[in-house]
Amino acid sequence: MSGVQKSFGATRALKNVSFAVAPGEVHALIGENGAGKSTLMKILSGAYRADAGTIEIDGRPFIPENPHHARRCGIAMIYQELTLAPHLSVEENILLGAEPATLGWLNRSKRRAIARCALDELHSGDISLTALVSTLSVAQKQIVEIARALISEPKVLVMDEPTSSLTQVDTENLFAVIKRLCERGVSVVYISHFLEECQRIAQRYTVLRDGESMGAGAMEEVKLGDIIRLMVGREMSDIYPRTPHRLGAPVLEVKSLAGSPKPRAVSFSLREGEILGIAGLVGAGRTETLRALFGLDRIRDGVVLVSGRERTHSSPARRLDDGMGLLSENRKEEGLMLNRSLADNLTATSYSPVATIGFVSTRRQRETAQAWIEKLQVRARDTAQPIAELSGGNQQKIAIGRLLHHDAKIFLLDEPTRGIDVGSKAQIYRLMGQLAAEGKSIVFVSSYLPELLGVCDTIAVMHRGVLSEARPAEEWTEHSVMASAIGQMN
Amino acid sequence: MNKVETPPARFTFGKILTVVGPFLGLLFVIGIFSIKPEVREVFLTGGNFKIVLTQTVIVAIGALGMTLIIVSGGIDLSVGSTVALASVVGAKLLSLPQPWSTPAVIAATVLAGAAVGIVNGSLIAGLRMMPFIVTLGMMGVARGAAKWLGENQTVNYDEKAAVNTIMALDEPYKFLPLPTGVWIVIGLAVVMAIVLRQTVFGRYVFAIGSNEATARLCGIRVQLQKVIIYTLAGLLFGAAGLMQLSRLTQGDPTVAIGLELDIIAAVVIGGASLSGGTGSILGSMIGAVIMAVLRNGSNQMGWPTYMQEIIIGVVIVLAVALDKFRQSKQA
Numbered sequence: 173m174s175g176v177q178k179s180f181g182a183t184r185a186l187k188n189v190s191f192a193v194a195p196g197e198v199h200a201l202i203g204e205n206g207a208g209k210s211t212l213m214k215i216l217s218g219a220y221r222a223d224a225g226t227i228e229i230d231g232r233p234f235i236p237e238n239p240h241h242a243r244r245c246g247i248a249m250i251y252q253e254l255t256l257a258p259h260l261s262v263e264e265n266i267l268l269g270a271e272p273a274t275l276g277w278l279n280r281s282k283r284r285a286i287a288r289c290a291l292d293e294l295h296s297g298d299i300s301l302t303a304l305v306s307t308l309s310v311a312q313k314q315i316v317e318i319a320r321a322l323i324s325e326p327k328v329l330v331m332d333e334p335t336s337s338l339t340q341v342d343t344e345n346l347f348a349v350i351k352r353l354c355e356r357g358v359s360v361v362y363i364s365h366f367l368e369e370c371q372r373i374a375q376r377y378t379v380l381r382d383g384e385s386m387g388a389g390a391m392e393e394v395k396l397g398d399i400i401r402l403m404v405g406r407e408m409s410d411i412y413p414r415t416p417h418r419l420g421a422p423v424l425e426v427k428s429l430a431g432s433p434k435p436r437a438v439s440f441s442l443r444e445g446e447i448l449g450i451a452g453l454v455g456a457g458r459t460e461t462l463r464a465l466f467g468l469d470r471i472r473d474g475v476v477l478v479s480g481r482e483r484t485h486s487s488p489a490r491r492l493d494d495g496m497g498l499l500s501e502n503r504k505e506e507g508l509m510l511n512r513s514l515a516d517n518l519t520a521t522s523y524s525p526v527a528t529i530g531f532v533s534t535r536r537q538r539e540t541a542q543a544w545i546e547k548l549q550v551r552a553r554d555t556a557q558p559i560a561e562l563s564g565g566n567q568q569k570i571a572i573g574r575l576l577h578h579d580a581k582i583f584l585l586d587e588p589t590r591g592i593d594v595g596s597k598a599q600i601y602r603l604m605g606q607l608a609a610e611g612k613s614i615v616f617v618s619s620y621l622p623e624l625l626g627v628c629d630t631i632a633v634m635h636r637g638v639l640s641e642a643r644p645a646e647e648w649t650e651h652s653v654m655a656s657a658i659g660q661m662n
Numbered sequence: 663m664n665k666v667e668t669p670p671a672r673f674t675f676g677k678i679l680t681v682v683g684p685f686l687g688l689l690f691v692i693g694i695f696s697i698k699p700e701v702r703e704v705f706l707t708g709g710n711f712k713i714v715l716t717q718t719v720i721v722a723i724g725a726l727g728m729t730l731i732i733v734s735g736g737i738d739l740s741v742g743s744t745v746a747l748a749s750v751v752g753a754k755l756l757s758l759p760q761p762w763s764t765p766a767v768i769a770a771t772v773l774a775g776a777a778v779g780i781v782n783g784s785l786i787a788g789l790r791m792m793p794f795i796v797t798l799g800m801m802g803v804a805r806g807a808a809k810w811l812g813e814n815q816t817v818n819y820d821e822k823a824a825v826n827t828i829m830a831l832d833e834p835y836k837f838l839p840l841p842t843g844v845w846i847v848i849g850l851a852v853v854m855a856i857v858l859r860q861t862v863f864g865r866y867v868f869a870i871g872s873n874e875a876t877a878r879l880c881g882i883r884v885q886l887q888k889v890i891i892y893t894l895a896g897l898l899f900g901a902a903g904l905m906q907l908s909r910l911t912q913g914d915p916t917v918a919i920g921l922e923l924d925i926i927a928a929v930v931i932g933g934a935s936l937s938g939g940t941g942s943i944l945g946s947m948i949g950a951v952i953m954a955v956l957r958n959g960s961n962q963m964g965w966p967t968y969m970q971e972i973i974i975g976v977v978i979v980l981a982v983a984l985d986k987f988r989q990s991k992q993a
Contacts (some may be wrong), residue, residue: 208837268894298884312708360947362663413743466879466897468878468879487881487883488879488880488881489881489882489883491881492880492883498879500875500876500879504875505873505875506873506875507876507879508873508876509868509869509872509873509876509877510872510873511872511939511940512869512872512939514867516865516869519877520865520869520877520880521880521881523862523865527861527862530861530862530863531861532860532862532864532865534860574880598904
């Protein structure tokens with residue numbers, strides 16, 4: 173792809189991007205959110221038309237007319253949000269839209285054979301072909317998605333944030349799959365915010381910033397710091413800033429909490445000004461723990477004390493009254509009202525500061541929202557803008573802003589930095605430090621170990637629904653956290 | 663805290679179209695019927711518009727309640743039956759040997775609608791059932807109850823009852839005075855517009871329709887709000903039943919069959935989305951007027967009823983298609 177340009181209205185999403193992938197290589201496409209990675213890949217896969225520029229495959233010019241056309245020409249795409257049909261079986265999903273049939277009559281045995289073959293190629297024969305996709309784990313779904321992409325014999329496979337919801341073990345498996353694909357001559361465009369991963373898996377890289385390609389080269393010859401500098405256009409000397417803070421009295425005590433079916437046994441004590449990290453594999457029950465704590469899921473057993481008072485059974489409304497706030501791991505489906513305005517999303521938990529006897533003052537709401545936008549450095553047109561139009565990082569800032577507006581004392585943050593750019597991540601880490609310094613307490617669930625080790629005061633690890641004892645972050649290493657997460661206690 | 667600059671709200675072409683769109687549709691429809699001079703003479707008169715507005719009243723009040731429900735992501739198919747039930751309740755009380763007083767009849771009719779609404783809301787919220795199914799069931803139940811109460815025939819009462827004056831057309835050839843019913847609709851519409859736009863409850867309605875999971879996460883008592891939404895809508899459907907009673911001057915348990923579809927159409931033409939989270943009272947009111955103008959205009963043109971049905975069907979699909987087109991342009 174060379175000299176690619178694309179504008180949306182007055183916004184120039186891509187100014188001048190050039191990008192080349194060799195056969196059988198893994199090419200990392202790196203850039204902050206909003207840098208134009210997704211737009212570029214959507215042009216490649218036929219979802220958008222470029223305003224200018226050319227694309228060539230194997231030296232021949234290629235103008236993708238629509239996603240179907242691009243797919244036939246060997247471009248397969250795996251999106252950040254998995255696009256499987258949950259009510260259909262694995263084999264139905266793998267061959268969705270490409271069912272082997274004679275005159276509309278489905279050839280079931282052939283379908284099974286093709287699906288089997290695709291899964292075997294990924295060394296994932298253990299996934300049942302007849303299982304419903306909704307019963308699979310995230311990692312298995314991802315494999316199914318890749319298998320589906322392989323059916324069309326792609327030359328280029330684009331993976332957008334494939335590991336954002338995977339654990340380290342699943343990530344390793346995925347890397348093995350990618351290596352096998354490359355051996356077959358498939359080129360992989362790998363988009364990820366995890367630079368360490370890009371460094372491991374990719375041979376070459378291209379960095380985008382503000383719709384322009386800033387640099388490209390061989391992964392071996394470049395340092396992480398240089399890539400970050402290209403991405404953000406400034407020095408990122410300190411990704412994990414530490415704000416000094418003191419720990420006070422316990423504000424949230426959890427004693428052998430159990431839900432149905434997860435978590436099984438969770439006990440911890442969160443102190444004022446403490447950032448407690450919860451590590452663990454996806455599916456270990458970390459999200460379920462937060463949901464049960466927040467009153468979203470039923471608590472089967474155990475005791476929850478908020479500021480020393482017994483508050484086991486509760487609802488989200490009462491938890492918010494107790495000064496607790498939850499940031500959902502699922503920003504789009506649960507965290508935000510996408511078609512509502514920024515202002516409404518910010519003030520949804522607490523209208524009282526902007527309303528008088530049940531009547532909302534539009535002016536006060538706008539001013540409040542504007543103040544948060546500035547404080548959190550959200551890039552938005554105005555406070556009435558629908559939140560769907562913002563980038564992931566900016567959306568997340570609004571979701572966190574809601575908890576700040578609510579003036580929560582206890583923050584339950586579930587994967588707060590998932591799928592957002594490095595700049596926004598650093599801002600969120602800094603914010604967490606400031607909150608702790610103000611005496612607020614944070615439970616920080618994350619699958620990304622460097623950030624847990626970099627930000628938290630204490631860390632506990634969850635394994636199959638059971639939370640380990642919390643220990644100071646200094647006593648943990650990435651290796652020891654991983655060992656606990658997979659159940660190999662030392 | 664330092665002073666915050668609030669930038670003025672920006673008006674894009676798309677936003678203007680959202681507000682003006684239904685208006686343009688209304689003008690277009692009126693324009694079509696005004697092309698033929700001989701029809702225009704009758705159609706474009708104050709007297710005729712008074713008739714159109716009077717014919718709008720029932721659909722419009724229903725659309726007020728339906729807007730609330732549709733914005734919250736729900737649907738109510740039982741409106742027609744609720745209107746019939748409420749009107750039979752009113753007629754029954756007026757036909758007693760000792761008729762109830764006018765205020766008491768009005769209150770009972772409106773509350774009959776609310777009663778249906780509270781049952782709908784409680785079932786939808788309490789049993790987490792689909793509004794479509796619950797209200798589909800209620801459509802039959804309320805209709806049956808109306809027939810039972812009316813002993814399967816129309817309920818007649820003293821023609822001079824004060825209730826009948828609400829929809830009466832005095833001076834049929836002049837635009838003013840408008841019947842009380844029209845003023846009631848205008849008043850209720852203003853109140854509902856304020857409720858939906860300016861109150862915390864209104865924001866909750868939008869929040870639930872936009873994303874129920876988020877609403878729950880934000881501590882909104884979603885199930886309680888739903889009961890309130892359906893009950894409030896039921897009150898309005900009861901009021902529509904009162905208008906129906908006044909217009910027919912008798913209680914007919916078989917009246918208003920299929921009314922829910924006209925009401926849903928009015929709300930959708932007014933720009934609401936059946937997936938919830940969008941919609942406005944002003945839009946729905948214009949939608950209701952468009953429906954009435956179409957009916958009235960087709961009559962004036964001398965088109966047979968089957969033509970009217972086809973035209974109204976086409977207009978509904980066209981209105982929503984235009985809306986989709988506009989949204990895709992905006993995005």
